[in-house]
Amino acid sequence: MKLLKLLDVARQSLLKNKTRSALTMFGIIIGVAAVIVMMAMGTGAQKNIEERISAMGTNLLMIRNGTNQRGGISRGAGSMRSLTMEDADAIRAEADLVEAVSPTVSVSGQVIGAGQNWFTQTIGVHYDYLFNRSWDLFEGNMFSDSELRARSKVAVLGGTVAENLFPDQSPIGLSIRIRNVPFKIIGVLDKKGQSNFGRDQDDVILIPITTAMFRLSGGRKWVNDIYASAISTDTAEAAEEQVTEILRRKHKLVDGQDNDFNIRTQTELTEMFTSTTQALTQLLMWIAFVSLVVGGVGVMNIMLVSVTERTREIGVRVSVGARGSDIMIQFLIEAVALSLSGGMIGVLLSWGVANFMQNSQGMTMIIESWVVAAALGVSVSIGLIFGLFPAYKAAQLDPIDALRHE
């Protein structure tokens, strides 16, 4: 029996029962659409994370204070106060695999500007901080080397701070008070948006680290973080080792003693976030898989009904010379046609849903072609697997009983 004929027979019998075919396909449609949408969400989220992490700065090394462990009780990340300005200077001088080293000092508190109050985070930084974080200025300038040395009272505002304190004017040249100390605004940063932790990265004010240490924090010695950039992605790991060696030497740590700091590279950060999204994607994939199996059971159910209903038809076909295998192939093709059509409609549906979510919800949705191919492949397999039993039943019917069937 020619394949073309078989396909035609399948097409006709599915069209004869349009409503039932449509209802049967429903499970597959939803399952396939769900799989593709989940994957599109997962891939989109992954891409987002990669973009955000690279927006944190290229080849960034984040050096943080170690965590105090006293009697096994953690006192919070970075609770040690081991990093100093001298450490940053040593890295800058000795580590030839890193460039642009910027220590930071965080000072939170009330900020007043143009008669408005705003509670924000002020960070004392080296001017290289902008390079570390791949951050550009929206307007104005970053402070200079001489301003850094002079502990000048100058500030560069993040986009959110500028908008809230000076909604209708450029703040350049105006002044603000941070913890009651007046600062002159010399620049405004480009907007960066939310961080991976959901924090608004633009809700910040940058001032020279020297000013932060000596004018706002009463001459503190330790710094919060040290940002550095590896000179290339390939040498990022070597740079991490180099910095580790310098800091251990500066901190006079002997062999066997733990680091009193830790270093995060961008690759590690990426991996950290990727693994969470992957876990989520996997969970969603399982749900989608279950709905596909449910769809498959629907196909099987309908095919069994169809075999019973068409017992006489089977009898007639067998009486004119159809072999068991012809009958089996016919029903298998019908089952596959059913599930594959469902799969194709599911692909179209998922495409619509993904577009909708991207346009109206601002989610990044990426449908990869292999996912579509896999979903269609799964649809075909479901038709084959769940169509097998009904098809086998049809092929085993006794022609005499089948012809006599009412």
Next chain:
Amino acid sequence: MPSVIQTAGLRKTYQLAEPVHALRKVDITIEQGEFVAIMGASGSGKSTLMNIIGCLDRPTEGSYQLDGTEVSGLDRNQRADIRNQKIGFVFQGFNLLARTSALANVELPLVYQRTRRFKNSAKRAAECLERVGLKDRMDHHPSQLSGGQQQRVAIARALVNQPALILADEPTGNLDTKTSLDIMGLFQELNAEGVTILIVTHEPEISHYTKRCIEMRDGLVVADKQIENRRDAREDLANFTSVTSL
């Protein structure tokens, strides 16, 4: 030329609580060009014999040669191929595929042909429909045809593979007198063209249009005689119509 049908010691026993002997020892020979009626009371084994002759079933015992080939020991697939190549069935209930055109129904046996005897199956099916007088009904579905027309489509389907034998189980059972005569007329015509036909019927009038009558009782052949004063269905139909139109 071999006999179309030659059975020897055909038995069929159904193993129920106690065995049912549907056929007990049937020896019949039917030659090419015969037109045979099998008669008998209900339960006498007519359908069982038909099913075995039609290769839908296998005898429990005995031999059966169809067109010179021993077929009693063939497996399912081989029997399917024999049905496809050598046998045409006509059923009491027509057994046409619903919502399928007359042409596609007639073409059905050729869909399953493994020998490629008929290359252009649609053309062959159209020829057969023309032969039974339904040239202008090819695209009609069974529901759009009268009972007589449906049985004509079924006969065209039985003819389509140029079978050695046409088997008809109560072909007029669902038809009124006039249509029955019409169908018997068609069978007579086909037989005159050389087609071997075997019909099962419980109506003695129907057997008068055949050439030979085999009578069965309790799984045995009890009578086997040539029909004398064979009637002509076309003539009877003409008389019947003129009587009823008075």
